[in-house]
Structure formats: structure tokens, C-alpha cells
Amino acid sequence: GIQVEQSPPDLILQEGANSTLRCNFSDSVNNLQWFHQNPWGQLINLFYIPSGTKQNGRLSATTVATERYSLLYISSSQTTDSGVYFCAVDTGRRALTFGSGTRLQVQP
């Protein structure tokens, strides 16, 4: 099956800093999503981005499907950005394969 690798596994930032999270995947996909799992365990949809670039406030994402990677940018980080960020992909079999996540801690 498809492999999904996320980096870095852990990230500690000071409030206000910017960061880039990376997701590499091993096969063509028809779905790529970024999620934020907050400290209460909720999985929050950030982006549906099988290709191209999207922005939502301080967050933006880019997927280069031909090179099989996606990047999530967080600018001016806030303590509420803390949690685990997951990349998940689907090759068309109607199920997401998740990466192991990037654990982000934003310190005040």
C-alpha cells in the first residue's frame, strides 16, 4: 500500500514563529488532506488539496502531485495551533492512509 511520511515528527516554536510541515507519499493520489488534531482529540479539517495551493488565514498548503509531496505552512503561530498535524492520502480505494503526524508545541 501507499506510504506516507511526515516530517518533522516533533516541532517546538515560540509564539509568532513560522513553520513548514512536510508530507511525502509514495504513489499517485486522488485525495490529500491536512488535519489538525487539537489537545481535546478532535480532528479538524484544514485543507483538501490533492494538487495546487490553498490559503486559509495564517495557514496555507501546497501539493506538488507530480513530485509526491505536500507542504503545510503555518505563519505567526499561536498557542492554539498546538496539537498534532496529520497528512492523509487516498489512491482511489475510498480510504485515507494517514502519516504518523507532526506534533507541534507553540510556547508563549
Next chain:
Amino acid sequence: DTAVSQTPKYLVTQMGNDKSIKCEQNLGHDTMYWYKQDSKKFLKIMFSYNNKELIINETVPNRFSPKSPDKAHLNLHINSLELGDSAVYFCASSQVQPPEAFFGQGTRLTVV
């Protein structure tokens, strides 16, 4: 107006018991899923249902039986619970296109 809702949110039960988790979506999606998140936060697909038909069963023990009474509901019944079943179980739903999945708030199952 919760899009994907699961009940209960927490479930504590003894080994050997049978329990069910319910899921409902009001998004009009035709595909529903169950995912399991283990203690290391790793998320893995268990089942996918499309229009009430099982399309993915990811080598899950027979003690787990999903039931889809209609397109908007997908319940998970677990027989003879074991300690290793302790995890967070997430329900999700999506359309065929775009296949963006939306998740419920999760059910934390603890088997003691």
C-alpha cells in the same frame, strides 16, 4: 448542527462485554468509515461503506461488526471486548467527488 456525530464520546467497559458505537452524518454523503487511533496516535482505516455496502474491511477481527441501516448511519458493534481494543474510534463520511472526508469527534473506548 453537527455534521458527523458519534455516541457515546467515552465508553469504559469490562473485558468480555459487548458494546456499540453509533455514528450519524447529515451531510448527504454516500460513503462512511470507521478509523481506529491507537495509543501512539496512529490512525488506521477499519471499514468503508458506500451506499450501505461494505467496500473495505481492513483485516479487522470478526469481533468487530459494522452495520449500516441507511446511508446516514454507520454503527460499530464490538463483541467480547479485549484490553487491546482500547483506543479512540473515529467515524467519518465523504462524497465520491470530491472525496474530502469529515470526521466525528471520536469515541474513547477503555477496556478494563
